[in-house]
Amino acid sequence: MDNNKTTTKIQELTYELKIDDVMCKNIETVSSKMPISQLRDVLYKKRISGVPVVNDDKLVGIVSIEDFIKCMEQEEMDALVEDKMTKNIKTLYADEPLVHAVKKFEKYGFGRFPVLSRKDKKLVGIITKSDIIKGILKKLESVYHDEEERRYRASHIFNDIVADEVFLKFQYFVEGKNFDKAGEASTGLKKTLYRLGLSPDIIRRAAISTYEAEINIVAYTDGGEIIAYIDPHQIKIIIIDKGPGIPDVEKALQPGFSTAPGWVRELGFGAGMGLPNIKKFTDKMTLRSTVEKGTHLEIIIKLSDYRNED
Amino acid sequence: MKLMEIEEILEAEVLTGEYDPEIEIEIGCSSDLMSEVLAYGEPCSILLTGLTNIQVINTANVADIKLVCFVMGKIPDEKIINLAKKNDITVFITKLTTFESCGRLYKNGLKSCSYFDLDK
Ligand SMILES: Nc1ncnc2c1ncn2[C@@H]1O[C@H](COP(=O)(O)OP(=O)(O)O)[C@@H](O)[C@H]1O
Ligand SMILES: [Mg+2]
Numbered sequence: 001m002d003n004n005k006t007t008t009k010i011q012e013l014t015y016e017l018k019i020d021d022v023m024c025k026n027i028e029t030v031s032s033k034m035p036i037s038q039l040r041d042v043l044y045k046k047r048i049s050g051v052p053v054v055n056d057d058k059l060v061g062i063v064s065i066e067d068f069i070k071c072m073e074q075e076e077m078d079a080l081v082e083d084k085m086t087k088n089i090k091t092l093y094a095d096e097p098l099v100h101a102v103k104k105f106e107k108y109g110f111g112r113f114p115v116l117s118r119k120d121k122k123l124v125g126i127i128t129k130s131d132i133i134k135g136i137l138k139k140l141e142s143v144y145h146d147e148e149e150r151r152y153r154a155s156h157i158f159n160d161i162v163a164d165e166v167f168l169k170f171q172y173f174v175e176g177k178n179f180d181k182a183g184e185a186s187t188g189l190k191k192t193l194y195r196l197g198l199s200p201d202i203i204r205r206a207a208i209s210t211y212e213a214e215i216n217i218v219a220y221t222d223g224g225e226i227i228a229y230i231d232p233h234q235i236k237i238i239i240i241d242k243g244p245g246i247p248d249v250e251k252a253l254q255p256g257f258s259t260a261p262g263w264v265r266e267l268g269f270g271a272g273m274g275l276p277n278i279k280k281f282t283d284k285m286t287l288r289s290t291v292e293k294g295t296h297l298e299i300i301i302k303l304s305d306y307r308n309e310d
Numbered sequence: 311m312k313l314m315e316i317e318e319i320l321e322a323e324v325l326t327g328e329y330d331p332e333i334e335i336e337i338g339c340s341s342d343l344m345s346e347v348l349a350y351g352e353p354c355s356i357l358l359t360g361l362t363n364i365q366v367i368n369t370a371n372v373a374d375i376k377l378v379c380f381v382m383g384k385i386p387d388e389k390i391i392n393l394a395k396k397n398d399i400t401v402f403i404t405k406l407t408t409f410e411s412c413g414r415l416y417k418n419g420l421k422s423c424s425y426f427d428l429d430k
Binding site: 179180182183186187190200204207208210211212215267268269270271273274276277280 | 366
């Protein structure tokens with residue numbers, strides 16, 4: 001970002017942010033009948049240089065460390081806060097844009113302004129220059145983060161491409177018997193779907209189903225592949241391998257049925273829940289298998305709620 | 311429940327460095343069977359497990375689990391921690407047993423994952 005652009009962005013933020021977004025809400029107050037001598041504790045313990053004076057929820061003044069020091073010099077420590085506080089105070093409303101606070105700080109040179117709610121004029125916070133700086137920095141950070149994220153988002157792709165029909169195809173290769181790599185295809189697909197801007201529920205269902213199928217390729221075959229086709233209406237994922245195939249598909253689909261060897265079980269799989277899980281999380285599931293030839297699993301997840309981000 | 315609260319309740323050690331203090335952990339589950347974890351209909355936010363292989367992190371990733379806690383003092387290896395970090399998954403370890411860990415969290419108000427039904 002060049003200098004000019006940063007300045008404009010910060011100016012923009014001072015209009016966008018409300019005083020309520022940056023002010024300190026956890027405020028200390030004192031009552032007007034408190035003796036000045038007790039002020040020391042309040043200011044010292046909270047490490048603040050001034051505190052609003054409030055009677056029955058109504059802001060009546062502000063008393064600062066300077067007032068305290070003056071009283072000390074003139075040996076008036078028994079005086080009440082109401083006699084020494086500043087009475088005609090400038091305030092801000094919580095719903096005002098930050099730029100109003102910036103202007104008031106420039107105009108009056110005060111260290112802080114009490115903030116009132118517009119509705120009932122009650123004290124709701126206090127704002128200092130450092131609150132403004134902190135608030136803007138925090139906002140800049142989140143703006144930057146959002147921009148980064150958007151750069152990775154490809155959800156506009158379906159809108160940008162001009163064609164009667166658009167299919168995106170993603171292909172992943174899965175190694176057999178290599179449990180260290182198992183999951184790479186599904187987690188890769190998950191990240192891709194996220195960048196396409198699909199809804200979290202859809203992504204989760206697709207990722208879990210693909211992951212269970214990927215684990216099966218790793219556990220039972222010498223390898224295979226996963227191909228995902230995405231169009232504006234659905235995700236179709238095809239998971240294929242070259243054998244050994246499933247002798248009884250009907251049985252394999254039953255919850256609890258498993259031929260998993262010990263090493264698969266030790267890794268937390270092989271409870272016979274993989275295929276039933278896939279069925280549960282998808283809108284359509286077709287399993288075809290020929291012994292010695294291989295297995296072909298096709299799943300479909302509908303995108304009725306496809307989020308068309310602009 | 312915030313991560314910090316869970317860290318305290320489980321007397322846990324954090325293996326993935328700093329975590330986001332704002333993350334809200336609402337639902338918990340516990341299992342050494344990853345297919346069981348994957349079968350829950352709703353995303354759990356914490357998984358307690360005695361299993362320490364890389365598939366625990368992949369499971370957490372695909373199922374949107376934000377916090378994995380290994381129980382009984384089991385220490386996962388570097389590869390597992392790195393994969394977790396890469397996927398913004400926080401990893402705790404606790405010396406407590408699974409039963410004790412779940413019990414403490416439940417007592418402190420963490421909800422259980424809803425019962426799952428494989429017949430849809
Ligand atoms: N791609 C595959 N190739 C060969 N057999 C498979 C394949 N996928 C599943 N199976 C068989 O179907 C059974 C049930 O699979 P699944 O429901 O995923 O449970 P699990 O993997 O826990 O055993 C497996 O135990 C295995 O016998
Ligand atoms: Mg399986």
